[in-house]
Amino acid sequence: MRGLWGRVWQRRTPLVVLMAVVGIAGAVLVTRDSGGGHLAANRAQLRKACDGTLPYGDLERLVRDERPGELREHGTMLAPGQESRSLLDCSLSWGDGYGVTVHAEALVSDVPEAVETRDLLEPAGGRGTFVAPGTTGQYGKRGAWLVADCLGGLGGRVRPTTDLYVTARVTDGTDGGVGGTDGTDSADEADEAAAGNGKPDRATALLGFRTAVHVANALTKAQHCGSGPLTTPTAVVDTDETHGAPGQGLRKCEWIDGSSLPGVASGSWTTLGDLQESTGLSACAGEWDAEKNAGERPRPKQWQVTEVEAASWSGILGRSAYDSYEREGHVPGWGAEDDKRPSEAGSETDSEAGSETDSETDAGADTRQDDRVSSYAGRPQLALWARSVCGGRTTYHRVAVLPEIRLEDGETAVIGGKDRARLSTAARTVLDRYLDADDGWPASAKCHGTKVLGEVEQWH
Numbered sequence: 001m002r003g004l005w006g007r008v009w010q011r012r013t014p015l016v017v018l019m020a021v022v023g024i025a026g027a028v029l030v031t032r033d034s035g036g037g038h039l040a041a042n043r044a045q046l047r048k049a050c051d052g053t054l055p056y057g058d059l060e061r062l063v064r065d066e067r068p069g070e071l072r073e074h075g076t077m078l079a080p081g082q083e084s085r086s087l088l089d090c091s092l093s094w095g096d097g098y099g100v101t102v103h104a105e106a107l108v109s110d111v112p113e114a115v116e117t118r119d120l121l122e123p124a125g126g127r128g129t130f131v132a133p134g135t136t137g138q139y140g141k142r143g144a145w146l147v148a149d150c151l152g153g154l155g156g157r158v159r160p161t162t163d164l165y166v167t168a169r170v171t172d173g174t175d176g177g178v179g180g181t182d183g184t185d186s187a188d189e190a191d192e193a194a195a196g197n198g199k200p201d202r203a204t205a206l207l208g209f210r211t212a213v214h215v216a217n218a219l220t221k222a223q224h225c226g227s228g229p230l231t232t233p234t235a236v237v238d239t240d241e242t243h244g245a246p247g248q249g250l251r252k253c254e255w256i257d258g259s260s261l262p263g264v265a266s267g268s269w270t271t272l273g274d275l276q277e278s279t280g281l282s283a284c285a286g287e288w289d290a291e292k293n294a295g296e297r298p299r300p301k302q303w304q305v306t307e308v309e310a311a312s313w314s315g316i317l318g319r320s321a322y323d324s325y326e327r328e329g330h331v332p333g334w335g336a337e338d339d340k341r342p343s344e345a346g347s348e349t350d351s352e353a354g355s356e357t358d359s360e361t362d363a364g365a366d367t368r369q370d371d372r373v374s375s376y377a378g379r380p381q382l383a384l385w386a387r388s389v390c391g392g393r394t395t396y397h398r399v400a401v402l403p404e405i406r407l408e409d410g411e412t413a414v415i416g417g418k419d420r421a422r423l424s425t426a427a428r429t430v431l432d433r434y435l436d437a438d439d440g441w442p443a444s445a446k447c448h449g450t451k452v453l454g455e456v457e458q459w460h
Helices: 002-034 039-052 056-062 117-121 187-195 202-222 316-327 417-436
Strands: 070-074 088-095 098-106 137-140 143-154 161-172 269-273 281-288 305-314 371-374 381-390 393-403 412-415 448-458
Touching: 039 056, 039 070, 039 088, 039 202, 056 098, 056 161, 056 202, 098 143, 098 202, 117 281, 117 305, 137 202, 143 202, 161 202, 305 316, 305 381, 305 417, 316 393, 381 417, 393 417, 417 448
Parallel strands: none
Antiparallel strands: 070 088, 088 098, 098 161, 137 143, 143 161, 269 281, 281 305, 305 393, 371 412, 381 393, 381 448
């Protein structure tokens, strides 16, 4: 019997060992795959979170398994009767810096972003950021932000509005969850991330824009605003000039030409334009190119125009830009507007706009007195403001001419009446050229009913 049993055991031993090995391996695989066992629940949570506005297909890969997702959300989209100025505030985190935070509000005041000319041309203070062409917005300290129209109106706490503002910040574990996805909301950390080494990569920025667009489209559909959906971006552009100056030589800025633009220094000019490709705003700038003109053209004379700028903002963006310049004292006097205050630029279509480029500032331009300009006055320039109707919305235009001026620290220079008159004439020429350029933004936006509002001498 012992011999028989021994033979049977010998035959069974490989099978028992194999079963044991398979069992151990299976246990190891189950342990490795299951993690904390929260993956399915977290994915289901992602589908429903933020009133179902998040793009599940884009964000699914970020979902972690180790712990339950942490969701924080409020806003009038979730609870219409609650006291909140936000349509939606929502944060979903899976730990280890993985998460998404979105914010949406019906704007009843200015856009909470910098939108002056230089902010459009040199985002993030010249340190570079991202834009998604076709989307009105940029990537900043709050992640991707955009402005969208809701022609049928959005329910705001103070008064109805047609302007929607959305931000979206997505983190994939590489920046420690800056921006509040792990329960933190440090403005200093967010500023640092947007400003320097914490700048997101292209893929992260694109994911932020896609999320913001998805949320905006979901909200405008739910609000029945009558506006078509925004196009979901498929790529972003790095605006940092050190990456090949992508904003140089744009077709919409070709009207800035020293050889054919009267009143400016002749020769080769370099142009720069914003890259948003937006129907709501645009900006161009040009500068006399000292390097290209070396040996070909003499250095421009004192007070000769060597830089020009032109920008346009429609609707809420127009009001925001005007108010921003107004806080700096860089807008025309209140008397330039006889039908409404400038701070109401984002309101209804301006039905009382005058004939094409009706000027209120030409008279007396040649009788101006001498003025003194200090070296501490920043970059001296003469700005000219106008208002049009573009794409059915009240739109502000600002052009500026910047003269050649050579001053050491603490010095002052005298600008004579004739030089000031020449700057005034140049500014008006720049405005006319900008508005009439076949490939320029005003032409594409079908601007009409333009009214010149006045000049601003930015050297005091």
